[in-house]
Amino acid sequence: MKKAVLIFGLVIGFILSVNMILMVNLMYSNPEMKGNDVVGYATMVVLFSLIFFGVRSYRNKHLDGFIPFGKAFKIGFWIALIGSTMYVVVWLFYYYLFVPDFIDIYTSHVLxxxxxxxxxxxxxxxMANFKEMYKNPLFVILITFAEVLPVGLVVAFVSALILKKKQ
Structure with a gap:
């Protein structure tokens, strides 16, 4: 289980991180850009759909095609958590080292x-309140997890419902 979880979690985390860096750079290079939350979350759903394939792969290779809902969700949860954690870690490094003025740019973008x-x-x-809260690294970690992990958990839940198969 560890190998499948790590592989799929790291792939999701890598793609999410690259997408996030591209979107931040796009916002920096084009301040007039209008964000689209629907497209952003649709992209996350598509990326997190790899959870389905990770659970299915584990079920078919290691469990002879059978998996209970709980085990399927557990695998999906760990894949989502690894991908989300990688996203958060990359954001922390990127934010503090390369774009420390991101909140100012984001505030002007929203306004x-x-x-x-x-x-x-x-x-x-x-936005003034948000900027003040964003000075706390713990808040940055929590808000960044809140961007992606719930989407991953929903996909893990749906994947577990679809893939569960009793002997």
Missing amino acids: NNCTTASDLSAKTAE
Whole structure:
């Protein structure tokens, strides 16, 4: 189980990390870029769909084609956790070493997308609070995990439902 979990988790983490670095660089090079959360989360779902293949591979190679829901979810959970952890670690290094002004760029990006004066004032206060919280590395770790891990867990759950097979 360890080998399948590591391989699929590291592949997911690597691709997520490369995608994140590309998106951050795109935001830096094009400040007028409008973000699209739907595309971002759809990309994560597609990447985390590798969990399905990791669980299926383990089931077929090591368990003669049978796997209970709990074991399938456990494997998917560990794959998602490894991929998400790799994403978080890469973000921490990238943020602190290469883009320490990211929050300023991100704040201006969010405020440029405001359409009304009341929306602008509310977002300005919200982003000032977020910027203050982002000074704490523990908050950075938690918020970064919150970006990706829930998506991975949902995919792990769905994969376990689909792949479970009793003898």
